[in-house]
Structure formats: C-alpha cells, structure tokens
Amino acid sequence: MNAPEETVVLDRREGPHGEVVLRRQGALLQIIANGCFLMDTSDGRSERLLVRAALAEWSAGDGAAGRGGRPSLLIGGLGVGFSLCEAASEPRWGRIAVVEREEAVIDWHRTGPLAAFSARALADERCTLVHADLVAYLHGHGTAGHFDVLCLDIDNGPDWTVTDGNGSLYSPAGLAACRARLAPGGVLAVWSAQRSAAFAERLRNAGFSRVRTEEIPVVRGVPDVVHLATIPA
Template sequence: MIPWVQLDCAKTPDGRQELRLKRRGSEFSIMLGTNELMNSRLSGSEEALAKLSCRKIASHRQPRILIGGLGMGFTLRAALAELGGDAQIVVAELVPAVVAWARGPMAEMFGGCLDDPRVTVEETDVGQLIRSQASGYDAILLDVDNGPEGIVHKSNDALYSLQGLAAARTALKPGGVLAVWSQGSDSGFARRLKQAGFAVEEVNTRANGKRGARHVIWIATNGSRP
C-alpha cells in the first residue's frame, strides 16, 4: 500500500492545534490531530451544499454568493458549475495555508477555479464578511469546521448562535438562502434557525454519492422575494 506523506502543516487560528496536509498517490487528506476533516475522495455532501443552494436561487439575476470555508474546493467548484456567468462568488478562508495548498500541491484538483473571474478569495473570518453588509448576498454557504459543533476554531460557534444566525439573515437578500453543512444532525441548531426567522429544510446526504458517512445540510430560506 502506498504510504501517506505529510506535505505541510499550519496552526489553527487559536494557535493550539495543527492542520496537516497529507497525500497518498493522487489522494489528499487534511487532518486535525487524529480527525480527518476532509478527503479528496469524499466530496458528495460538500457538492450537495452548493447544488441545493444554487437551485433555490436559480431565478435570481446576478446572484452573489458567500462561501465560508475553502477546504478542498468541492463546494466552490459545484457552485461554479451551477451558476451562470453573471454570478459573483466570495470565498472566505481563515487559514492562509489552505489557500496556499489550493494553489500549490492541490492545484491540479482545483482545476484553476480560483482564477475564475467570478471568484474572489478573502483570507478572513466569514463572520466578519457576514456582518459587514446588509442584504448583500443571495446565498451564504457555510462549510466551516464540522458544523455547529466545531472542533477547529471555537469562535466558529458564534456563527451558529442565535445572534450569528440573525446576522446571516440580515446579510441575505429577500428570498436568500443560508445553507449549513454539518457532520451530523443537531436539533438545537435547527430550532435556532427557526427562532432566527428562517424557513428550514433539513436534508440528509452522503459523503460519497449513495455511500459513505451520513451528513446533514440545512437549507434556511429568508422569506420571499418582493
């Protein structure tokens, strides 16, 4: 069997933990300690995050999308495939090394999508972008950490609090969508989405098509378009 080789590492934003990029042949893995955060063979649920969201806003003209978390680019590439040439996609990635990996060791897998004219990458906290403007986005897609129960960066919890969800709703245009990827179900989070004023749909999906680990995507809609 081909052994795993560590290509690089980077500290998490709080400086307490370490992300590691590993490769085995053509397969990549991003690890946090003994936890595998993502693997290049398992893209199904991240792609579903983009597809479900973009189809909800298919009637929107010149849609503007915010993606929280670059990862291995699964959500970004799926969104680009769904959206037309008039779309704008902002990707917020808090760890600069992840962006460097996308342009470096994983560049072939990313297929130049970071250079698509529709894409802007911001090396910043997605929460800051959410709070920076009102009615700025048609969709906000959060693939941050492992979902509402984060393990990489505790400040991510603020995104999923009632206050954070209210800020996301303010940042969305009427008829906009907040879509959240999670490793598993969370009844408390679903309840907070409703308390924040969203109409909520919970979708079960798989990490790899019809196989692999079960993941959850919440599709939360911000009212209707005028």
C-alpha cells in the first residue's frame, strides 16, 4: 500500500473573512477557508462546465437573438482558476470580469503557485480581476455595468456557504441584485455541490425563467450541479 502523500502548507493568511490556506498535497494545490475544503487542482470539470453551460444557455436564448456579438461574463470567485481559464480559452466571450474577495487568493494567482494555472488567462486583454466582495459588488450602483452572463462559484452551493454573509446572495434581495447586474436575456449560473429545490423555487419567485439544473458526475457521492436561470429579454 502506498503511503499517503505529505500535505505541505504553502501560505496561511488571516483576512477579514477568516483564515485562508493554500497547501500542496503531492501534485495538487488546495484552498481551505476557515477549515472548510473549497477546491483543488485535481479536476475542474464542474467549474469548466459552469462556464460552458452558461454560454450555451445564453446562446440559445433571447439575449443572443436580441444583442448578438460576444457576451460579457462576470465570474464570482477566482478559486484555483478553472472557470477563468475556461472562459479565456473560449473566443466567443467578450469582456470577462472575475470578482474575488480574498487578497491572498489573488496573490497566489499573480505571483504565487497558482500562476502556473492562470497566468495566460489573466494576461488575456478581455479579462479583468477585481478585488471586492461579490455581495457588495453586485449591490453597487453604476460601478460595474451590466453583464450578459453571471457565473457564481463562491460557495459549496446555496445551502452550504463558506461564510454566513454569503447567504444573503441566495436570498430574494441577493437574487434581485443578480438580476439588476444582468442585461436583458441574461443568464445566471450557480455552481453547487448538490441540488437545491428550495433555491430553484427562489429563482422562479425572483422572476427568473428557464430554471433548470445540469449535473456533473463525480467519483463518489451525489453529482455536482449547475443551477441555470434566465431573465426576460
């Protein structure tokens, strides 16, 4: 039997939202927030599907028919960079903005170990990295403009948030803020570690249509999912 791979802490920071840690286990890099495992560099299928499914949903909807051109994208959460890299690899995207609240995570991508994954994407002229809390950013007035697509991957899902403050993002007020940032016909895509019928109902009550989920199989346990919803054009 092979011995378990050693886990090495590469950086540990105490920020306004608690502790964030970057560690290496074998060839993998892992991000831990307040003792909760968030993600690692092992796969990224579900994070990439989040972006691909959102683009497909927008392309098939009234937003593409009414606006044409390349859609703009707002990604909530930088993580290990899979969603950003997927977006930057797709020429059909126009403006790409990524909002990340943890300065440590931004540093790990700009000058740290995660730069190996994201440097090319961050160098793309379409991409902008914003250091801000996503909840506050969405509620800001006139500072960011509208986006055709909003992809959220800041928690383990609407029912499993990293910090208590993130819960407001999935509330009626938070979903109203998401709607306000979307252009007519815009698409909201939310990554989750499990289905949430309650969240799907909240999306409908918030005025979204075409509410559905797309599953991503995992090695063990229930599939990850992407919640998709559209606003009228």
